[in-house]
Amino acid sequence: MMNTKRREKLNSRPINRDSFFEEWPEGGLVAMKSTYDPLPSVRVENGLIVEMDGKSLEDFDSLELFITRYGIRTDRVAEAMKKPSREIAHMIVDINVSREEVLAITTAITPAKMLEVVNCLNPVEMMMGQMKMRVRKTPANQAHVTNVLDNPALLAADAAEAALRGFSEIETTCAVSRYAPFNAMAILVGGLSARPGVLTQCAMEESLEVKMGMRGLTSYAETVSLYGTEEAMDDGDDTVWSKAFLASAYASRGMKMRCTSGTGAEVLLGHSKNKSMLYLEILCVFLAKASGIQGVQNGSISCIGITTSVPKGFLAIAAENLTVSLLDLEVASGNDQTFTHSDIRRTAKLLMQMLPGTDFVTSGYSAVPNFDDVFAGSNTDCDDYDDFYMIQRDMQVDGGIEPIREDAAIAARNKGARACQAVFAELGLPTITDEEVEAATYAYSNEEMPKRNMSVDLAAAHDFMAKGTTAADIALALHRGGFPDVAENIMNMMKQRISGDCLQVSAILDDQMGVISGLNNRNNYQGPGTGYRLRDERWEKLKTKDSALVPHLILEETGRDQYRTMRKGLSEGEYAEPGEADIVIGVSPAFANKSTGDEISKNHLRILEEIREAILEEGLAVEVVKMYHTSDLTEIASLSARFSISGVGIGIQSNGRICINNKNKEVDEGIEAFYNMPLTAYSKYRKIGKQTADFVRGRPLEKCEESKPAGLTNYQLQMLRLSGEERQFINKNKKPCRLVFE
Amino acid sequence: MSKLDYKKDYPLAEQRPELIQTPTGKTLEEINLENLLQDEVRIEDCRISQQTLEYQAQIAESAGSPQIAMNLRRAGELTRFSDEKILKIYSALRPFRSTKEELLGIAEELEREGAVLNGAYVREAAAVYEKRKKLKGDKGSSL
Numbered sequence: 070m071m072n073t074k075r076r077e078k079l080n081s082r083p084i085n086r087d088s089f090f091e092e093w094p095e096g097g098l099v100a101m102k103s104t105y106d107p108l109p110s111v112r113v114e115n116g117l118i119v120e121m122d123g124k125s126l127e128d129f130d131s132l133e134l135f136i137t138r139y140g141i142r143t144d145r146v147a148e149a150m151k152k153p154s155r156e157i158a159h160m161i162v163d164i165n166v167s168r169e170e171v172l173a174i175t176t177a178i179t180p181a182k183m184l185e186v187v188n189c190l191n192p193v194e195m196m197m198g199q200m201k202m203r204v205r206k207t208p209a210n211q212a213h214v215t216n217v218l219d220n221p222a223l224l225a226a227d228a229a230e231a232a233l234r235g236f237s238e239i240e241t242t243c244a245v246s247r248y249a250p251f252n253a254m255a256i257l258v259g260g261l262s263a264r265p266g267v268l269t270q271c272a273m274e275e276s277l278e279v280k281m282g283m284r285g286l287t288s289y290a291e292t293v294s295l296y297g298t299e300e301a302m303d304d305g306d307d308t309v310w311s312k313a314f315l316a317s318a319y320a321s322r323g324m325k326m327r328c329t330s331g332t333g334a335e336v337l338l339g340h341s342k343n344k345s346m347l348y349l350e351i352l353c354v355f356l357a358k359a360s361g362i363q364g365v366q367n368g369s370i371s372c373i374g375i376t377t378s379v380p381k382g383f384l385a386i387a388a389e390n391l392t393v394s395l396l397d398l399e400v401a402s403g404n405d406q407t408f409t410h411s412d413i414r415r416t417a418k419l420l421m422q423m424l425p426g427t428d429f430v431t432s433g434y435s436a437v438p439n440f441d442d443v444f445a446g447s448n449t450d451c452d453d454y455d456d457f458y459m460i461q462r463d464m465q466v467d468g469g470i471e472p473i474r475e476d477a478a479i480a481a482r483n484k485g486a487r488a489c490q491a492v493f494a495e496l497g498l499p500t501i502t503d504e505e506v507e508a509a510t511y512a513y514s515n516e517e518m519p520k521r522n523m524s525v526d527l528a529a530a531h532d533f534m535a536k537g538t539t540a541a542d543i544a545l546a547l548h549r550g551g552f553p554d555v556a557e558n559i560m561n562m563m564k565q566r567i568s569g570d571c572l573q574v575s576a577i578l579d580d581q582m583g584v585i586s587g588l589n590n591r592n593n594y595q596g597p598g599t600g601y602r603l604r605d606e607r608w609e610k611l612k613t614k615d616s617a618l619v620p621h622l623i624l625e626e627t628g629r630d631q632y633r634t635m636r637k638g639l640s641e642g643e644y645a646e647p648g649e650a651d652i653v654i655g656v657s658p659a660f661a662n663k664s665t666g667d668e669i670s671k672n673h674l675r676i677l678e679e680i681r682e683a684i685l686e687e688g689l690a691v692e693v694v695k696m697y698h699t700s701d702l703t704e705i706a707s708l709s710a711r712f713s714i715s716g717v718g719i720g721i722q723s724n725g726r727i728c729i730n731n732k733n734k735e736v737d738e739g740i741e742a743f744y745n746m747p748l749t750a751y752s753k754y755r756k757i758g759k760q761t762a763d764f765v766r767g768r769p770l771e772k773c774e775e776s777k778p779a780g781l782t783n784y785q786l787q788m789l790r791l792s793g794e795e796r797q798f799i800n801k802n803k804k805p806c807r808l809v810f811e
Numbered sequence: 812m813s814k815l816d817y818k819k820d821y822p823l824a825e826q827r828p829e830l831i832q833t834p835t836g837k838t839l840e841e842i843n844l845e846n847l848l849q850d851e852v853r854i855e856d857c858r859i860s861q862q863t864l865e866y867q868a869q870i871a872e873s874a875g876s877p878q879i880a881m882n883l884r885r886a887g888e889l890t891r892f893s894d895e896k897i898l899k900i901y902s903a904l905r906p907f908r909s910t911k912e913e914l915l916g917i918a919e920e921l922e923r924e925g926a927v928l929n930g931a932y933v934r935e936a937a938a939v940y941e942k943r944k945k946l947k948g949d950k951g952s953s954l
Contacts, residue, residue: 131940131945135939139878169875275901276901280898285857306905307906308936308940308945310904310933311904311905314901314929317882318901320886321887321889321890321897360878361876361878361882361883397876539854544844544847548844548848556844563842564842566858566859567831567833567857567858567863568824569859569863569867570824572864573870574874583825586822587874
């Protein structure tokens, strides 16, 4: 079969490089609801759950045992389970029902019931629920900072920039795992060199991660993975009990931690037991709750390619994020892996978490180019900053990060790299050269970095761990190395562990080291005007766009003193008289004036040239006349016609609008054949010249379609500016003059 | 003293700093860079105490999260153990690592040291591991 050209074009679009699958319930390849998922049920005897979701106590596996013992409020479960799922779903989106009232129900239902509840919600209701149910009132964001060379100076510079942009947490990992302690240290030092209170972590194998955490090289942990089947847990080399013990271990050192799970993981491991992805993920979230872990990173995470390949993938992901909030836990909501070739699709995915706001909108945003993101790339990377900022600006929505000035970025990157250099020097680690610091300051990626001697680095990293170097040693090194403020920030990160305030749900630190969590910053959304509102200082910051034009300033800055200065290439000649040439082109007062700026004036000259050349090619003579006393287009065109031999004149305004006039007609009946022309559609102007010549020879004028520029906003602002200028350049006492081309 | 409440006592460092002491007996105020430079504070001092974790557990309970409170109380008991010891227990709790007797041994040891919640927790794990075949030698065997 021959394809249409349209089909061929569609086939070549990025979306068609993505993979999609039909649902396959037997293989667990179903996003939200499978016929194999259990139906909700519960039976409580003597305060113990003896039946859950169709299974009785003696048949419980270890996950179900754990969930029934610790994860469900048995005092309220019988009551809560009586409520129809749809009624609970209604409560979730009903602004008249408080978050606390919803939690009283949702923390006392079973996983299968939760599945039924979230299955009642469409995407907008899902987002509505997320906005209302997330724990912390103020949304935040998390960054990935890695590079494929594990270059410490670059890690420090990138962490510093990320901290400056306002990421509350920064996460790293390694290309080569033995670099781990250096990577952890580099983002700790870099992040805290730019802003106090930035939480950092290094995702590694569990034991190493705990070790680094205990020594203060990291300040939180996130990669404690949970799975929704026992077999998958076995594959992950943990049990629920070992994971929950780990949670206590972190807390015993005052360290914040959350666990990680996500739809699709069990399918990928081949252990889905034909349950839907969402059901299994709901089990994971219940396990986190039962363990007493304060938060969950989910939203498919590393398995997002699987979940988004089947119908309702995005919806299932929104549902798993929402489930975390419905269990009163902190949610770091994914958006942290590349999953599609389509920019439209990845943006749509992001908006489902960004618009309602979650505790961490992404977990994490790649603060480096995706090819340097060792977590396998993220849904958004450093190339997307301006897009992300403009979405915040367009919708007045807080995605957790803020625009920064370039000079501040450079300064922060440089300081981060230098602080890291100082620590390496003071601790006797392999030198970070000035050349590396300079390169890291201005680098886009690892490709601009001088190569380090990896074997020397790795030997040093091994010694560093063997010696038991701690954050205290790093603070002392920073102090000796001339960075007392960064030393202080590191000391304060150790100090905050002592109070344990960051162990409560959804805690982050502000730049005064003040804790902001679900307890002192409780989400109290209950409809318009309540909950988190992006306003005041924060809004002023987030709506900043350095390259934005300031309309009233543009008009004020227009130079009156340059009133009579013509562009190079054009000069003012004699006063114009009737009979100048076959056709006369009349230009407005501001046309081709110096103060209009180089770019536009260049366009003006080009426009004139195009029209002139086209007329000359037709064998007619043409002159250009500048009008000073009026900016009215039809008047300019009409006057031009009177100055011409043929009786036909062309009027042009500085904004590119054009009008053709025949002197035998009244002024107001000028044939305004073309208008709103962008200043760059040169071929159109050429065509106008040709048509005018033809018109003089007796052919009718063709109607020329309006031409729309690509960057509509830029164009409109330019028009606004030019129209304003026209008025300022009017000199009522000056007669029209001929313009001479040099 | 009545139990702490998140509405008035949290954040602890701001609302009730006088309640906070490190396991080495230092106050929050004493933990600063100056004292670190003078060697009057060391990394060992930058630790949370069992008592502080108990306060945070009360705060979590008041905010409606008994699970977080439970975790923090277990954590409180673990403050007295070295990093190495904790990592060892964690390893023993991973699947197919320990016999039932080994796990019960750990439980007894924990209880001897006063970590009764953790002791009970490891006992519970031992029972579940036996039932669900997660003990040493169970790998590959079917249920």
